[in-house]
Amino acid sequence: MSKEFEIAREFEVDATPEQVWEAITHGTGGYLWPMQPPEPRVGGTAAFGSTVAAYDPPHHLVVRSEDVGFPTQSANQLEHVVEERDGGRRAWVRYVHSGIFTDDWDNQYDGANRHTDFYLHTLREYLTHFAPRPVGFAQLNGPEASQAPDAFTAVGRALGLPDDLAEGAKVSVRGPGGRALDAVVDYRDPYFIGLRTDDALVRFFGRNHWGAPVGISIHDFAPDADAEANEAAWQGWLNGVYSQS
Known part of the structure; x- marks a missing residue:
């Protein structure tokens, strides 16, 4: 209706x-x-x-x-x-x-x-x-397994974020290729995670709560931002979160 x-x-x-x-x-x-x-x-x-x-x-x-x-x-x-x-x-x-x-x-x-x-x-x-710096934008979705009701909890674990970590905390997360990524956790609830680095906003979307795959967007403000490379790197990272061991 x-x-x-x-x-x-x-x-x-x-x-x-x-x-x-x-x-x-x-x-x-x-x-x-x-x-x-x-x-x-x-x-x-x-x-x-x-x-x-x-x-x-x-x-x-x-x-x-x-x-x-x-x-x-x-x-x-x-x-x-x-x-x-x-x-x-x-x-x-x-x-x-x-x-x-x-x-x-x-x-x-x-x-x-x-x-x-x-x-x-x-x-x-x-x-x-960051405004008004130019942005390199990338977005991507996880595999079918990321639609499971509890799928988003795996994102926090893969990043290395404690469950009780408060917004505003400075962290070193595990990014693509196991690379350490220094960031501020600017948003955190059961549905979304926001990370802010010196040059980027990386956003994680728990859309599995509404029957869709988990998603990521990367807003890269670095002078040499490479949106395609960011998409490929984070797609591999997200696929790995849900790959079978």
Whole structure:
């Protein structure tokens, strides 16, 4: 049965409204994935065939699609409201994701709701530590075995993270090829893990909780970032997490 949904969040970030606007329009690869920037006018085109419904830089952006292309969703809208704080040195952001789920409503809503917190946290990490540096973006999914209900716990173990490790801890994790990777654990819950290094944001998605494979995205801001090499290295690492001994 079709049913509307709305997911709303508000937060402040150490960035100007202009920096937030640049991130949500042209810098999406720094925290989400690279997307077509919205055409700068009401009625213009935006990513995935959506339409710009509001465009007032750097304060208000709405993009909407009535033909999402997913079997479980028939409409999707993303709204950002951005205001300055502290004389323009900080920004307040209100984000609203709304639309219509046509099937599996509870599962779809739970996944979208939890992903929202992780993506917006990553946006703040990007704005605080890396913007406006260019990014090399890579993403990948685990094998079929990573869809098991308890599959995400294996990711934390493979990284060498204690179960009780708190957010903000500095760690040396076991990355691709057994290489030590110095990082800060900037996000940690049963569904997601976020690592921040000097040059990258590495994000781990426990999408097995919603019937999909575990995923990884790598946002590499190093001058010599190689997205293809990152994808290959982390794909091998993730496959190894679920390989049979």
